[in-house]
Amino acid sequence: MSYNLDGQTLADIARGAAIMGTGGGGDPLVGRMLVQQALDEGLRVKVIDAHEVADDDLVISTAMMGAPSVVVEKLPSGDEAVASLRRLEEHLGRSAVATIPMECGGLNSMIPLLVAARAGIPVVDGDGMGRAFPELQMETFGVYGVPGSPLVVSDAAGHTALIETGTDNVQMESFARAVTIRMGGASYIAEYSMSGADVKRTAIPGTLSLARDLGRSVREAREAHTDAFAALIQAVRSSIYGYARPLFSGKIVDVSRGVVDGFTAGTVVIEPFDAGLPMVIDFRNENIVAKVDGRTVAIVPDLITILDLDSASAITTEALRFGQRVRVLAIATPPIMRTPEALEVWGPHAFGLDEPWVPVEELAAT
Incomplete structure (x- = not known):
């Protein structure tokens, strides 16, 4: 419409x-x-x-x-x-x-x-x-x-x-x-x-409307002083993307970042608030793989987004800083992005990752 x-x-x-x-x-x-x-x-x-x-x-x-x-x-x-x-x-x-x-x-x-x-x-x-x-x-x-x-x-x-x-x-x-x-x-x-x-x-x-719905869900939750992350996840689940889940919460303790072949590339390390192992996210302009203790918990082309813990606002890779309190969210890609011909263009191997793509919902189940 x-x-x-x-x-x-x-x-x-x-x-x-x-x-x-x-x-x-x-x-x-x-x-x-x-x-x-x-x-x-x-x-x-x-x-x-x-x-x-x-x-x-x-x-x-x-x-x-x-x-x-x-x-x-x-x-x-x-x-x-x-x-x-x-x-x-x-x-x-x-x-x-x-x-x-x-x-x-x-x-x-x-x-x-x-x-x-x-x-x-x-x-x-x-x-x-x-x-x-x-x-x-x-x-x-x-x-x-x-x-x-x-x-x-x-x-x-x-x-x-x-x-x-x-x-x-x-x-x-x-x-x-x-x-x-x-x-x-x-x-x-x-x-x-x-x-x-x-x-x-x-x-x-419908992706412009989806962006509108995601942004509106966060804004309205803030205005109502309710859980913006829960509202955001519900908005995703009502879309063709269909699946979203929080992966990790913690504080950024290290950021390694540089320009490689014209792209911003690097790694961010997030330490959990409670006892546990840190999450390590590699990025090449975008976040491409998230791991805990060497185990992949989300990987491109599924979406890995780092959000400010208080506002649920997205943090871009160039804006990542030591001490930020964040929550990492994973969002599944829609079916049109998961075909063999699509994965040939933007699957993990296209970013130099030597591992297969596994849907984020399957990784969550394991």
């Missing part, structure tokens, strides 16, 4: 998207401010269901690419992603009827909303990752046969680059990342041009 965005819904989506970002995707605050500015100017953002798009309509995904920390240091004007959209439309000789998020986690939940406002088109309620992933080929669009190329990359200085790699989405990611680095570490992209029929076939449905 379609709806028009207002300030409260925008704030709820941003809060929920940070949770779905699994530590990555960047803090949505900057994007939220830009979208709110557009709303304050009287611009409209309409969120529509995928089934409201005609099969032969053109839909283009829009996003920010690169290091979210660069976006904080150098705020975008808000027109960069629209510039990429317009350049790609010109190349294709067609206008997009709607845009769709690349991912529903963090900052990139906000960029398509901004594009929708500035370009005067709706945004489809869905995305291609169901969380945040670090690379462009890690999208259900590509997994199920939609090429990401041609892709347009734009920067704040008005420069644009068109990248064409045919059906090779891995090479597209490589070229786009190289251009993004030359643009200062952050760029704004338009990619995965597809028909409405392809959107219905390949997108993870």
Whole structure:
């Protein structure tokens, strides 16, 4: 069901998207401010269901690419992603009827909303990752046969680059990342041009609304002084994700973090409040595996989110600090992300992990 965005819904989506970002995707605050500015100017953002798009309509995904920390240091004007959209439309000789998020986690939940406002088109309620992933080929669009190329990359200085790699989405990611680095570490992209029929076939449905529901559940629980974590878990269980559980509570006692191949990579160690062994979480932009005493308790592509113990707000990997009191939450991925072809693209081996994927609900049972 379609709806028009207002300030409260925008704030709820941003809060929920940070949770779905699994530590990555960047803090949505900057994007939220830009979208709110557009709303304050009287611009409209309409969120529509995928089934409201005609099969032969053109839909283009829009996003920010690169290091979210660069976006904080150098705020975008808000027109960069629209510039990429317009350049790609010109190349294709067609206008997009709607845009769709690349991912529903963090900052990139906000960029398509901004594009929708500035370009005067709706945004489809869905995305291609169901969380945040670090690379462009890690999208259900590509997994199920939609090429990401041609892709347009734009920067704040008005420069644009068109990248064409045919059906090779891995090479597209490589070229786009190289251009993004030359643009200062952050760029704004338009990619995965597809028909409405392809959107219905390949997108993870309803994820913007899920982010809204997660954010709202936390907000309303805080306002009512009830258990925000319980409300959050119930909201997940009512969605296509279907399963969530708390994994661990404790205090961060060590963070090791660095930039590796353009990604924020490292490890966080969380010590339990009572007697027991610590939890160790490895991350590569996003949290990818959580272990206790060497035993895996959750692993990518299932979502591993570190939340502030008092507020239930998500903590991104770049914001992890010694002494933070946290609760770790695991969320199952929906069926469309668990097929063999999907796991080939974003299963544990894609992140250099030498172990198989086991669903978080099965790990909990053992």
